[in-house]
Amino acid sequence: MDIIQTLSNLSGVFANVGTVILGSLVGIIFKKAIPKSLGDMLMQGLGLCTLFIGVQGALKGENTLILILSVVIGTLIGTVLKLDEGLSKLGSTVENKFSKGKDHGPSIAQGFVTSSLVFCVGAMTIVGSLNAGLYGDNTMLYTKALLDLVSSCVFASTLGFGVLLSAIFVLIFQGALVLLAGVAAPLFNDGSLINEMTCAGSVLIMGIGLNLIGVTKIKIMNMLPAMFVPIVLCTFM
Numbered sequence: 547m548d549i550i551q552t553l554s555n556l557s558g559v560f561a562n563v564g565t566v567i568l569g570s571l572v573g574i575i576f577k578k579a580i581p582k583s584l585g586d587m588l589m590q591g592l593g594l595c596t597l598f599i600g601v602q603g604a605l606k607g608e609n610t611l612i613l614i615l616s617v618v619i620g621t622l623i624g625t626v627l628k629l630d631e632g633l634s635k636l637g638s639t640v641e642n643k644f645s646k647g648k649d650h651g652p653s654i655a656q657g658f659v660t661s662s663l664v665f666c667v668g669a670m671t672i673v674g675s676l677n678a679g680l681y682g683d684n685t686m687l688y689t690k691a692l693l694d695l696v697s698s699c700v701f702a703s704t705l706g707f708g709v710l711l712s713a714i715f716v717l718i719f720q721g722a723l724v725l726l727a728g729v730a731a732p733l734f735n736d737g738s739l740i741n742e743m744t745c746a747g748s749v750l751i752m753g754i755g756l757n758l759i760g761v762t763k764i765k766i767m768n769m770l771p772a773m774f775v776p777i778v779l780c781t782f783m
Contacts, residue, residue, distance in 0.1 A: 555678050555728060558687025559720045563713045565695035566665060570710035573702025585704040592700060593758030596664060600755055603669035603748025606741045612779050616746045620772025630767035633659050633715075637708055657708025660758070661701050662715035663766050665694055667773065668751045669744045675720050676734050679727025687720070733777065742776035 580588075607613050624630070637655030665671075670693075674686030694716075702709040727734050734740065750769055756762040 551682070552725070552728070555682050555684070555724055556721055558674065558678050558684030558691065559717060559724060561684075561688055562665075562691040562694055562720060563717045565691040566661075566698045566713040566716055567710060569695040569698030570702040570713070573699040573704075574707060574710065577703045577706065580703050588700055589704050590759055592697070593755050593760075595755075596758055597752055597755030599668060600748045600750075600752030603744050603751065605745075606669070606748070607745030608738055608741055609783070612742050612776055612783060613745055613749065615779055616742070616772045616775035617749065617769065620746070620775045621769045623771040623775075624768035627771075628768075629770060630659070630765040633662070633767050637711070640708075640711060654706065654708040654711070657701065657705030658711045658715075659708075659767060660705060660754070661698065661709040661712040662719075663750070663754050663770075664697065664701070665712055665716050666719040667747050667754065667766070667770065669748055671720060672723070672743050672747050672773065673740060675723035676727045676740060679724040680731055680734055733781075736780065739776060739780045742780055743773055746776060747773045 634655050637653070637658035640654055640658070670686055670690040674684075674690055677683040677685070678687055698709055698712075750766050750772065753762070753764045753766045753769070757764055757766065
């Protein structure tokens with residue numbers, strides 16, 4: 547029964563993985579039909595939308611000190627663990643295996659890292675995964691799956707095959723969040739904690755948006771642990 551319930555709680559994650567795969571395949575198939583100039587404009591448009599989503603979520607934070615400490619501590623942890631380097635190497639390994647030295651525009655590593663972060667960092671990922679793990683409510687993850695269907699299609703049309711690979715990261719990351727919420731349910735029943743996690747994740751989303759627009763080249767993956775630091779800080783603060 548526990549296994550059945552766990553699979554039910556993960557149904558939103560499976561749906562999200564499926565839509566990312568489907569959208570990516572559609573985007574890759576029709577990639578050649580989209581002029582480069584239009585592809586660049588689409589990326590910038592997605593960057594602006596991503597930035598807006600990040601600002602919305604960041605306003606849910608209730609304690610600025612927790613946000614600052616989360617970003618600082620999370621960045622230190624991520625930098626020491628070399629998370630960005632590790633994810634980029636994974637993408638590069640796949641790229642070297644399939645590209646055979648040919649130039650296919652944006653690298654597989656770039657598409658993999660960028661889309662993985664866009665799909666997995668943010669309010670809908672955090673709140674949706676926690677709702678699924680705590681209450682078995684996958685409504686938000688199903689909604690996110692539909693949004694990611696469109697996003698993955700556009701991303702894949704400009705960033706290529708790496709976006710398809712991000713489905714693996716979505717499965718691991720969101721699945722882990724759902725399972726973590728189920729195991730540590732009393733901890734995540736605190737609304738303030740969820741708000742602070744959402745705030746930290748949304749600040750990272752803003753960074754992704756700036757990267758997509760081309761304003762910055764922030765290694766957001768190294769900041770990813772900042773999303774989970776509030777779990778410790780809210781306990782003591």
